Amino acid sequence: MIPNIVIFRPHPRFRNHKSLMPKQIYDVIVIGTGAGGGMAIKTLCEAGLKVCALNSGRRLDPEKDFRNHRMSYEMKYRGFGDPKTRMKDTPGFLDSEYNQGAWEHDIAFTTAPGTRWMWPRCSAVGGKTNFWGRSSARFGDIDFRAATLDGYDVDWPVAYDEMAPYYTRVEKMIGVSSTVQNRPSNPDGVYLPPFNFRCLDMILRHGCQKVGVPYLPDRLAQLTEDHNGHPACHYCGDCTFGCEVGAFFSSPWFLLPAAGASGNLELKTNAIAKNILVDDNGHASGVAYLDRESRQEYEIQGRAVVVAASCIESARIMLNSKSRQWPTGIANSSGQLGRNLCDHLYATTASGYLPQLLGQPNFPDNITGNTIAWMPRWQNLEDAHEEKFIRGYSVYPDGGCAEFPWYYDKIEGFGSSCKQEIKRRYPTPVSFTIQAPTLPSSKNFVEIDPEAKDSFGIPQARIHFEWGDNELRMFQHGKQMSADVFNSAGAVLEYAADEPEMPGFSLHETGTCRMGNDATKFVTNRFGQTHDVPNLFVCDASVFLNCTDKTTTLSILAFTLRTNEYLVEQFRRANL
Amino acid sequence: MAGQSIERREVLRILAVASAAATFPGFSKWSFACGHIGKKLAQIKPAVYQPLFFTSPEYATIERLTDIIIPADDTPGAREAGVAEFIDLMVSRDSNLQPDFRNGLRWLDMHSKKTSGQPFMKLNPGQQTALLEPLAYKNKFRPGEEAGRKFFARVREYTMLGFYTSEIGLKELDFPGLIHSYAVSPSCPHKDDPEHRHLPPAPALSKS
Numbered sequence: 119m120i121p122n123i124v125i126f127r128p129h130p131r132f133r134n135h136k137s138l139m140p141k142q143i144y145d146v147i148v149i150g151t152g153a154g155g156g157m158a159i160k161t162l163c164e165a166g167l168k169v170c171a172l173n174s175g176r177r178l179d180p181e182k183d184f185r186n187h188r189m190s191y192e193m194k195y196r197g198f199g200d201p202k203t204r205m206k207d208t209p210g211f212l213d214s215e216y217n218q219g220a221w222e223h224d225i226a227f228t229t230a231p232g233t234r235w236m237w238p239r240c241s242a243v244g245g246k247t248n249f250w251g252r253s254s255a256r257f258g259d260i261d262f263r264a265a266t267l268d269g270y271d272v273d274w275p276v277a278y279d280e281m282a283p284y285y286t287r288v289e290k291m292i293g294v295s296s297t298v299q300n301r302p303s304n305p306d307g308v309y310l311p312p313f314n315f316r317c318l319d320m321i322l323r324h325g326c327q328k329v330g331v332p333y334l335p336d337r338l339a340q341l342t343e344d345h346n347g348h349p350a351c352h353y354c355g356d357c358t359f360g361c362e363v364g365a366f367f368s369s370p371w372f373l374l375p376a377a378g379a380s381g382n383l384e385l386k387t388n389a390i391a392k393n394i395l396v397d398d399n400g401h402a403s404g405v406a407y408l409d410r411e412s413r414q415e416y417e418i419q420g421r422a423v424v425v426a427a428s429c430i431e432s433a434r435i436m437l438n439s440k441s442r443q444w445p446t447g448i449a450n451s452s453g454q455l456g457r458n459l460c461d462h463l464y465a466t467t468a469s470g471y472l473p474q475l476l477g478q479p480n481f482p483d484n485i486t487g488n489t490i491a492w493m494p495r496w497q498n499l500e501d502a503h504e505e506k507f508i509r510g511y512s513v514y515p516d517g518g519c520a521e522f523p524w525y526y527d528k529i530e531g532f533g534s535s536c537k538q539e540i541k542r543r544y545p546t547p548v549s550f551t552i553q554a555p556t557l558p559s560s561k562n563f564v565e566i567d568p569e570a571k572d573s574f575g576i577p578q579a580r581i582h583f584e585w586g587d588n589e590l591r592m593f594q595h596g597k598q599m600s601a602d603v604f605n606s607a608g609a610v611l612e613y614a615a616d617e618p619e620m621p622g623f624s625l626h627e628t629g630t631c632r633m634g635n636d637a638t639k640f641v642t643n644r645f646g647q648t649h650d651v652p653n654l655f656v657c658d659a660s661v662f663l664n665c666t667d668k669t670t671t672l673s674i675l676a677f678t679l680r681t682n683e684y685l686v687e688q689f690r691r692a693n694l
Numbered sequence: 695m696a697g698q699s700i701e702r703r704e705v706l707r708i709l710a711v712a713s714a715a716a717t718f719p720g721f722s723k724w725s726f727a728c729g730h731i732g733k734k735l736a737q738i739k740p741a742v743y744q745p746l747f748f749t750s751p752e753y754a755t756i757e758r759l760t761d762i763i764i765p766a767d768d769t770p771g772a773r774e775a776g777v778a779e780f781i782d783l784m785v786s787r788d789s790n791l792q793p794d795f796r797n798g799l800r801w802l803d804m805h806s807k808k809t810s811g812q813p814f815m816k817l818n819p820g821q822q823t824a825l826l827e828p829l830a831y832k833n834k835f836r837p838g839e840e841a842g843r844k845f846f847a848r849v850r851e852y853t854m855l856g857f858y859t860s861e862i863g864l865k866e867l868d869f870p871g872l873i874h875s876y877a878v879s880p881s882c883p884h885k886d887d888p889e890h891r892h893l894p895p896a897p898a899l900s901k902s
Contacts, residue, residue: 195783320885480870481880
């Protein structure tokens with residue numbers, strides 16, 4: 119079944135005749151339809167507000183576009199995608215033959231000299247939630263009050279007690295499978311039964327116990343039971359290529375249908391937001407966008423605007439929204455718009471194999487497509503300065519019988535013996551990936567390139583980014599701990615990365631529109647409402663103070679729910 | 695283990711794929727597709743493959759190399775899986791790869807003529823293996839053969855990519871995903887042996 123989303127398409131006769139289009143003023147214009155946009159759209163539509171949502175790409179049809187059930191040999195390029203057209207420098211699972219056509223190719227960006235950055239963007243309706251990793255841990259006071267604990271940067275303008283009810287409601291809405299774990303760094307939530315541990319998890323957990331590292335079921339927004347009309351997972355294993363039955367959270371399966379059913383949503387696809395329009399008072403009055411196909415520019419009017427285009431794109435749209443009142447970009451009187459870009463440092467801290475499983479029969483280890491377990495932050499819990507770095511990192515283990523034997527390059531040579539060794543090793547591979555937060559830094563930010571424009575004529579984002587010492591120290595620490603775990607689990611360590619993955623790889627960028635009480639230092643207030651422009655709201659990870667050791671999606675959903683209920687309240691009080 | 699196969703999914707896959715797939719390059723060797731358990735589709739008569747990028751002699755060499763890297767033994771190998779066709783397709787679409795392969799093939803023949811007086815394809819299988827071993831095994835590396843090692847690593851990489859994404863290759867590994875789905879998330883069957891120190895030799899995993 120296809121989610122029931124209302125699609126607005128002007129009749130072809132009217133497309134090029136702006137003046138013939140009915141002039142409508144929406145209550146709210148939402149830019150983006152991913153985790154933040156989707157939650158904003160649902161909350162606003164259900165409250166009875168008339169919403170126009172802009173999405174820069176097309177809508178996906180689960181039955182046609184989610185190719186997760188195809189075997190590699192059922193695709194022309196065996197799932198890798200056409201080398202000629204595939205995005206370069208992109209992790210293999212993105213823009214592959216399984217999900218090609220959903221990723222942004224036309225909107226370029228630049229990097230400052232010395233900066234390496236990859237920026238994979240899913241322009242399809244639902245954004246990256248179509249293909250995300252589904253790990254869903256709450257942020258806690260250890261994150262919100264980190265500055266008080268270790269003296270670096272500033273606290274968040276919210277406390278955990280205030281956010282907890284929103285996390286609970288989001289978890290109940292989307293379904294998160296995990297266990298209550300009583301970890302000081304990870305507040306517990308409301309969970310469906312966890313995914314069961316596989317052989318490799320049992321072995322690694324045993325090894326972790328011996329060196330005092332937690333090894334627990336991850337928190338996955340993936341259903342182990344039917345939930346709110348969504349079917350339980352059937353454990354086929356290719357989740358990162360999309361789910362055609364909607365057994366894990368994504369905006370098109372879980373948020374947009376309810377918005378569509380309310381009758382209050384008008385969704386414009388292939389509508390690339392260019393800038394936010396302002397009235398004489400400098401308040402947001404609408405959005406100018408370009409139709410991706412016709413390249414025609416349109417303007418729509420709204421009483422409020424929600425920007426939820428993802429961290430860097432939201433900053434770009436706002437920085438490109440220059441006017442008499444906002445000469446450096448809308449809501450940028452603090453000069454902080456685009457600043458404090460953070461990302462997760464990702465790297466393989468250990469990979470190798472479990473000799474215990476050599477030659478054992480195959481096991482469907484890939485039932486979630488990736489993580490079943492995690493090693494949640496265990497550093498600097500009692501004393502914020504216990505380690506040579508502040509704050510902490512988490513580690514995701516992975517392994518087992520995968521769809522492709524990537525460990526082949528660890529086995530040299532050719533011939534029958536090589537072939538048989540690949541077969542013997544098939545159930546055994548394991549690898550650890552570190553997720554280490556960068557600290558906010560004045561060196562890491564997004565600005566508008568003074569010269570370069572994209573193919574739509576819109577000035578491009580220019581990204582400045584480098585790893586800092588703190589996260590690099592975490593990386594070294596993570597390698598040592600991973601080696602210890604491998605050793606105590608009886609695993610054979612074959613490789614640890616010398617360098618982290620390219621910045622941007624995690625797709626967890628935060629910052630650029632940080633929230634805070636001081637209007638001179640922060641772009642938005644504690645509700646995600648910009649200090650300068652009361653009818654402009656930001657609903658993605660750009661409002662986060664930093665990226666913590668947790669993934670961002672669950673928190674985007676919780677903060678967006680809160681922001682939009684606040685927005686609805688402002689409408690009720692006629693403040694907007 | 696509690697498990698079930700999903701009929702609906704199989705049907706979807708066949709519908710989505712069967713019509714298009716038989717026309718893909720890289721599949722002339724083996725009957726396409728839908729090699730579903732208990733189903734045999736009509737074999738497509740192998741046509742003579744017309745390479746997209748390689749010349750005929752180049753293609754023959756590539757096919758021979760794939761055959762040496764993953765030979766048929768108790769189970770079919772790279773030749774049976776049509777790996778050379780996959781390599782030809784990928785190289786034809788990737789201008790960065792083309793010089794690696796073309797120059798590498800040239801190096802291989804020059805090297806072969808220098809050491810044995812014959813191009814690579816004229817050597818007997820034992821001579822071919824002897825020529826490749828110093829390119830493939832660290833303890834047999836020889837100075838001056840860096841270009842050859844780089845080429846062999848490239849061919850080996852694409853042979854692996856092609857073989858283990860073919861139906862034959864995934865059967866070789868007994869890849870357990872996608873074909874099966876499960877009512878509950880599969881769990882380790884050795885709960886009394888968390889370290890897995892005492893596993894029974896090769897027990898069969900039931901997938902009912």
